[in-house]
Amino acid sequence: MSVQQSSKLAVISSVSIALSIAATSLIASPSEAYSRSRLQSQSQISQTQTPSQPTYPNQVAQLFRSTLSLPAGQAIATKINRQDTLYIAKGETVNATLLVAQDIKAPSNGTVLIPAGAVIEGQFVPVEGGSKFVAQKFTSRGATISLQAESALINDMKDPRETNAGSILTDAGIGGAAGAVLSGVLRGNVQILDVLGGAAAGAVIGNVTAPQVTVIEPNTVINILTKQTITFAVRDDY
Numbered sequence: 001m002s003v004q005q006s007s008k009l010a011v012i013s014s015v016s017i018a019l020s021i022a023a024t025s026l027i028a029s030p031s032e033a034y035s036r037s038r039l040q041s042q043s044q045i046s047q048t049q050t051p052s053q054p055t056y057p058n059q060v061a062q063l064f065r066s067t068l069s070l071p072a073g074q075a076i077a078t079k080i081n082r083q084d085t086l087y088i089a090k091g092e093t094v095n096a097t098l099l100v101a102q103d104i105k106a107p108s109n110g111t112v113l114i115p116a117g118a119v120i121e122g123q124f125v126p127v128e129g130g131s132k133f134v135a136q137k138f139t140s141r142g143a144t145i146s147l148q149a150e151s152a153l154i155n156d157m158k159d160p161r162e163t164n165a166g167s168i169l170t171d172a173g174i175g176g177a178a179g180a181v182l183s184g185v186l187r188g189n190v191q192i193l194d195v196l197g198g199a200a201a202g203a204v205i206g207n208v209t210a211p212q213v214t215v216i217e218p219n220t221v222i223n224i225l226t227k228q229t230i231t232f233a234v235r236d237d238y
Contacts, residue, residue: 066234068106070113074226076149077101078120080216086124088131088214090156094124098133100140101221106232113232114140120147120224124214130156131214135224148227154214162210 078098080086088094097119104114118140124131135149216222 068108068111068113068232068234070104070106070226070230070232072226072229074104074230076104076114076120076224076226078222078224079220080218080222081119083218085218086216087159087161088124088126088156088216090212091126092124092131093126094131095122096124096133096216097121098135098222098224100138111234113230114138120149122147124154124216127153130154133222133224145230147230149224150227151222151224154216154222156212156214158210159213160215 077100079101081097081099086094086096100114100116100118100120102116103112105111106113118138120135120138122133122135122137124133131154133151133154135147137144138147139145
């Protein structure tokens with residue numbers, strides 16, 4: 001075999017080896033591409049997948065296990081939240097606060113729903129024959145709740161500040177003087193009995209002319225009645 005023929009065979013052999021390597025690469029590339037694609041997809045899924053959120057139990061259900069109610073018509077004993085006597089003139093409306101005098105408990109199990117000392121806000125409003133208290137809201141354990149409740153009629157009376165002994169004597173003196181003058185005009189003279197009679201009349205006049213007022217003493221218990229059912233959520237740690 002000549003040198004020229006040997007060279008041709010070497011070139012052909014090199015080309016065959018190169019083609020074989022290229023064919024092997026072409027065959028292997030789809031598999032590798034698929035593997036890469038699969039790995040990339042899994043990586044993307046793991047990155048974009050939202051982690052599952054932990055589920056918590058209903059916290060309200062844990063805090064409040066049951067509800068209890070006070071029915072409409074429930075009596076609440078209160079006292080006015082002041083140290084001095086309140087005088088309410090006829091036809092006058094006065095803002096006031098009352099303090100619950102004793103614990104108000106649930107009828108079903110005795111749980112204290114409104115503790116003594118809870119504050120009830122409202123107004124004394126004029127009604128025929130005196131005044132009554134109309135509640136608007138109450139505050140207990142840091143919470144303020146709307147409240148529909150009112151007291152019975154609190155009868156008015158002659159203003160005791162103007163019908164006490166001193167006031168009556170003052171009025172009696174004026175009435176006595178008027179009686180003395182009247183007796184002198186009618187009879188031409190003044191007698192002690194006429195003056196005394198005028199004084200008695202003055203006392204009556206002083207009592208009659210005293211204005212009507214509603215008097216609320218600090219220690220007076222005022223019962224108010226609820227006009228609505230009040231529902232309370234009872235906490236575990238009550």
